[in-house]
Amino acid sequence: MEAAIVGVGLHAFGRFPGVSAMDMGAEAVRLALADAGLTWSRVQGGFVGSLEVANPDAIVGRLGLSGVPLWGVFNGCATAGTAVAMAARAIETGALDVAIAIGMDKHPRGAFAAHPSVAGLPEWFGRTGLFLTTHFFGMKIQRYMHEHGISERSLARVAAKNFRNASANPKAWRREPLTEEAILASPVLNHPLRQYMYCGPDEGAAAVVLCRADRARELTPTPVRVLASELRSRRLGAFEVNSTSFPVLDEPTPSPTVDASRAAYERAGVGPEDVDVAQLQDTDAGSEIIHLAENGLCKDGDQEGLLAEGATEIGGRLPVNTDGGLLGNGEPIGASGLRQIHELVLQLRGTAGSRQVPGRPRVAYAHLYGAPGVSAVTILST
Amino acid sequence: MVADGVFTWPAEEPRLVASRCRSCGLVSFPVSSPCLRCAGSDVADLLLSPAGTLWTFTTQGFRPPSPPYDGTDGAGGGDGDGTSSAFMPYAVGCVEFPEGIVVEGRLTEPDPARLRIGQPMRVAVVPYTRDADGRDVLTFAFAPEAGKGHG
Numbered sequence: 096m097e098a099a100i101v102g103v104g105l106h107a108f109g110r111f112p113g114v115s116a117m118d119m120g121a122e123a124v125r126l127a128l129a130d131a132g133l134t135w136s137r138v139q140g141g142f143v144g145s146l147e148v149a150n151p152d153a154i155v156g157r158l159g160l161s162g163v164p165l166w167g168v169f170n171g172c173a174t175a176g177t178a179v180a181m182a183a184r185a186i187e188t189g190a191l192d193v194a195i196a197i198g199m200d201k202h203p204r205g206a207f208a209a210h211p212s213v214a215g216l217p218e219w220f221g222r223t224g225l226f227l228t229t230h231f232f233g234m235k236i237q238r239y240m241h242e243h244g245i246s247e248r249s250l251a252r253v254a255a256k257n258f259r260n261a262s263a264n265p266k267a268w269r270r271e272p273l274t275e276e277a278i279l280a281s282p283v284l285n286h287p288l289r290q291y292m293y294c295g296p297d298e299g300a301a302a303v304v305l306c307r308a309d310r311a312r313e314l315t316p317t318p319v320r321v322l323a324s325e326l327r328s329r330r331l332g333a334f335e336v337n338s339t340s341f342p343v344l345d346e347p348t349p350s351p352t353v354d355a356s357r358a359a360y361e362r363a364g365v366g367p368e369d370v371d372v373a374q375l376q377d378t379d380a381g382s383e384i385i386h387l388a389e390n391g392l393c394k395d396g397d398q399e400g401l402l403a404e405g406a407t408e409i410g411g412r413l414p415v416n417t418d419g420g421l422l423g424n425g426e427p428i429g430a431s432g433l434r435q436i437h438e439l440v441l442q443l444r445g446t447a448g449s450r451q452v453p454g455r456p457r458v459a460y461a462h463l464y465g466a467p468g469v470s471a472v473t474i475l476s477t
Numbered sequence: 478m479v480a481d482g483v484f485t486w487p488a489e490e491p492r493l494v495a496s497r498c499r500s501c502g503l504v505s506f507p508v509s510s511p512c513l514r515c516a517g518s519d520v521a522d523l524l525l526s527p528a529g530t531l532w533t534f535t536t537q538g539f540r541p542p543s544p545p546y547d548g549t550d551g552a553g554g555g556d557g558d559g560t561s562s563a564f565m566p567y568a569v570g571c572v573e574f575p576e577g578i579v580v581e582g583r584l585t586e587p588d589p590a591r592l593r594i595g596q597p598m599r600v601a602v603v604p605y606t607r608d609a610d611g612r613d614v615l616t617f618a619f620a621p622e623a624g625k626g627h628g
Contacts, residue, residue, distance in 0.1 A: 208542030217507060219480040221545025223605055223616045224537060225581060230569050233535030234581075241533075241594045286536040286568075286589040331503075331514050334571075340495075340506040340580040342513075343573060 098186035098194075099311035099318035100475070101304055102131025103437040106199075108299030108424040109268035116148050116427075119300035120199030121157035123430075127302040132314055133193065138304070140164045141195035142181040144174035145429035147202060154197065172376065173326060173463040174198060175301070175432025176471020180324035182305050192310070196303045200427030202296035214337050214467060228466055229293070229379075231336040233285030236381025240287065243396035245384060247287055251275035252402045253380040254292045257416050260409065261423025263449045268297055268425045292380040297425030301433035303440075317444045319459075322363035322474040327354035329468025336466045351470040352389040352462065359472040360391065367391035370474075371456035372442045373413065374435035376464040377420040387415070390462050390472070414452045417442060428465075435461040436473065443477050483507055484602060484617040485524065491602045492524040493580060493617060504578045525574045528599045528622065532579050534570030534592050548606040572598045572619045585620040597622035 104126025106119040120143070128135060135158045143165055145151040152165040168177045178196035185191040207228065211221035220226050239245060255275045261267035273291055281290040311318030329335045332348030360366055370392060377383035384398045392413060393401055401407060407415040418424065418438040421431060439459035441447040461473040478486060485492045497504050498512035499519040505512065510520045540546070550565045568584040570592070585601055586592055601620040604613035 205542065208545070210545055217480065217483075218545070219483060219616065222479055222547045223583060224541045224546045224548060224567065225569060225583065226545055227537070227541055230535055230537070230581075234533040234569070234571060237535055238533035238594060282538060283536065283589075284538045286534075286538075288535075334579070338581070340578050342503060342505070343577045343579060 096187055096189060097308040098183035098305045098321045099308040100321060100436070100440055101306050101311050101314045101318055102127040102133065103440045104128070104130060104302045105266055105434060105437045106300040107266040108427060108434065109297055111298050116145060116199045116201035116298065116300065117154050117157060119201070119298065120151070120154050120197055120302070123199070123300040123302040124154070124158055124195065124197060127195070127304045131304040133304060135159045136161055137193055138163060138195050139191045139193050140185060141197060142166050142168050142178040143197040144168045144178045145199050147200050151197070151199065151429070154199070170326065170465070170469050170471070171467070172378070172426065172428055172431065172465025173469045173471040174429050175436070176324065176326055176463045176473060178433065179303060179321070179436060179473055180326060180471065182303070183321045183324050186305055186307055193304070193306045196305070196433060197300070198302070198427070198430035198433040199300035200429045201298040202427060205296070207296060216337060216339065220339055226337070228336050229285045229288070232379045232382060233288050235334065236379070236385065237287060239381065239385050245396070245399055247279065248275065249384060249399055249402045250287065250292055250380040251278040253377070253383045254278045254422055256408055257377060257420045257422035260417055260450060261419025264418045264423065267419040267423045269419065269423050288379050288381060294378055294421035295425050297427055299424070299427040299430050299434070301430045301437050303433055303436050317477070319440050319443050320476050322365065322476050323359040324471070324473040325355045325358040325362060326469065326471045327351040327358065330354070333468060335468030338468070350389055351468055352386060352464050355470040355472040356390045356462070359474050363474040365458055365474060365476070369458045370413065370460045371454070371458050372417060372439065372452045373415050373460040373462070374420065374439060375415055375462045377416055377422050378426070380422065382464070383415065383420065386462055386464065390460065409450055409452055417447065417450050417452060432461065432463045432471065435463070436475070439475055443475060479605070479614055479616045484600065486602050486615065490527045491600050491617065492527050493600060495523045495525050495576065495578065496520040497523040504576045506578055506580050523576065525576050525578070525580070528597060529572040529574040531592065531594055531596045531598050531619070532571040532573045533594060534568055534584060534589065536566060536568045536587065536589055538566050540564040550606070568592065570619060583616065583618040585618050591621070
């Protein structure tokens with residue numbers, strides 16, 4: 096039995112002093128249930144992800160202690176992909192008829208900090224200043240630009256687009272549009288990446304209600320089908336975040352994004368040429384550029400021309416991160432991927448307002464990537 | 478030294494201490510048992526060549542969160558006090574060694590304009606912070622090869 100999304104809810108992303116992650120999560124759930132026209136008592140089970148909330152399943156205390164099974168899930172920045180995939184799988188297998196995926200987080204300001212041992216890394220890696228995920232992003236786009244002729248201007252184009260899209264999104268964090276010149280004038284944090292080319296950790300929550308596709312139209316005239324939701328971990332030989340080294344093998348190793356993407360296309364029975372609107376992990380502007388190719392949406396190096404012609408803008412051939420992406424919304428880790436799904440559902444329903452992609456999009460694509468080299472891809476359709 | 482068994486020191490020509498799996502031949506850095514490929518536990522130390530080529534690089538423009546970073550530079554917080562304790566931006570990069578492994582480390586050259594992918598690099602041992610007694614703490618780093626042009 097296929098799963099269909101019948102309700103989405105989003106607590107705004109940003110900074111909300113005095114509001115707990117769990118309160119934001121509960122608000123997102125209430126919005127998603129209202130959108131689906133369901134009460135909490137109809138939800139048979141769910142999957143909830145958070146980095147900062149130790150017991151995210153405690154959110155039932157805000158929703159009603161119905162005894163419902165609520166499984167906690169965590170896969171770094173790909174956490175929400177797991178929540179959606181597990182909820183969809185529970186419906187596909189017949190375990191549940193109505194399921195919910197929830198994500199919430201409330202991060203302190205600044206770069207993520209942790210002891211390297213929690214990531215399986217030696218202590219000296221942290222002490223000597225190597226244990227920063229941002230190094231990986233700087234190093235990966237540095238080599239990608241060198242190999243595929245991508246310019247610094249393209250990095251600025253991606254960032255400017257996502258902040259522009261965020262400015263049309265009342266629930267986004269960074270709603271002030273920035274010119275490419277302002278972006279290129281901001282301080283270099285990890286060469287070639289500058290301050291305004293990075294997303295920041297922040298706060299927010301999102302929830303998605305799913306049900307059996309054959310009953311979805313009882314709830315909504317516009318259910319959204321979950322065609323595929325796949326997760327893949329890194330393989331030996333791939334250059335990945337949070338690693339001290341990697342071996343050079345006879346054949347280059349694809350990233351987990353490539354693996355998750357291929358698996359998702361195969362399961363969905365669609366190809367990259369069918370994708371009408373996409374959400375790609377833009378931890379930084381370079382990541383969006385690389386992920387366009389790793390998800391099969393263009394060839395390596397073609398991004399330079401695509402960005403110059405505006406192909407990834409709303410109204411372009413392949414709109415990407417129409418709600419501002421991570422750059423515009425920040426990244427509350429547990430919720431980030433459910434924000435992507437929320438936006439894609441609005442786009443497929445045709446209710447995204449001033450951000451609406453013209454031409455009735457039918458196939459939508461969501462991609463996450465994060466430590467320690469894990470990627471989740473979800474493909475939706477009308 | 479920041480850790481034992483990571484690089485050879487003192488040494489005229491310091492080298493990184495890697496391991497090679499006796500079952501499948503995979504080279505890992507730092508020494509890894511079990512092997513990352515076959516999970517075999519029969520591994521032997523292998524000293525990597527003293528030089529390789531720069532695979533990629535970036536810079537660190539702000540003081541990393543501390544802990545885990547324990548550099549004494551900028552430890553006073555904020556923007557530093559403008560003296561010798563101000564944060565010193567540094568570069569990091571990945572160097573490909575002839576043994577078929579790419580290793581991440583600090584670079585001795587902080588200016589990205591003076592770094593090029595493909596340029597020859599050599600293993601160095603450098604101070605990166607001071608301990609509680611004011612003594613230098615050493616770690617490995619990669620230095621551009623003197624007298625060799627950019628790749």
